[in-house]
Amino acid sequence: MVSAVKWEAAPSSSALITTGASPGNASLANDTLSAAGTEYANQTSLNTYAIFEFQGTWSGGAPSDAEPTVDIFWRVKLDGTNSVDAPVTGGAQQGPLYLTSIPVRKITSAQRLRSEIVLLPPVAGTIYLDNQSGATLAASWAVTIYTANLEGQ
Numbered sequence: 001m002v003s004a005v006k007w008e009a010a011p012s013s014s015a016l017i018t019t020g021a022s023p024g025n026a027s028l029a030n031d032t033l034s035a036a037g038t039e040y041a042n043q044t045s046l047n048t049y050a051i052f053e054f055q056g057t058w059s060g061g062a063p064s065d066a067e068p069t070v071d072i073f074w075r076v077k078l079d080g081t082n083s084v085d086a087p088v089t090g091g092a093q094q095g096p097l098y099l100t101s102i103p104v105r106k107i108t109s110a111q112r113l114r115s116e117i118v119l120l121p122p123v124a125g126t127i128y129l130d131n132q133s134g135a136t137l138a139a140s141w142a143v144t145i146y147t148a149n150l151e152g153q
Helices: none
Strands: 005-007 012-017 039-041 049-056 069-077 098-103 111-114 124-132 142-148 150-152
Touching: 012 124, 049 069, 049 098, 098 111, 124 142
Parallel strands: none
Antiparallel strands: 005 150, 012 142, 039 124, 049 111, 049 142, 069 098, 069 124
16 A cells, blocks of 8 residues: 655656747747647656746737736647647637646746646647737747656655
8 A cells, every 4th residue: 555645756857849949949929829849758758747847038028918928738649640630829719738828927038937737648749839928929938848757655
């Protein structure tokens, strides 16, 4: 019988959208969805939890929406081969693809922010970043996933 449940280890990271590669090296206008990031193969990794980290700056002014966010959507391959429909900007009728939102600060200087803990299904998928901040995201932004699991002891 398990006497305790603890974190298995410190989170490990994988770059999903990087600053040196498309789509992260292009600016992203307000109310715009990025191109797909790198596929994350959780059907082999079998990680249970994730935290997404966003790094970026804004050009042409600070985020101005009442509650500015960058939203993360995950386009999964439930059968391992075929992806579900791609998300649309603003998340309209895209509930099953929505993973989390990261509130951003109303400043133009560099921000490094994280999401809450997200439960991951054991499937492959690609992520998209949706800029819902009220300002243009400058080139060289990035999204990284940190994954972790629980361990019975």
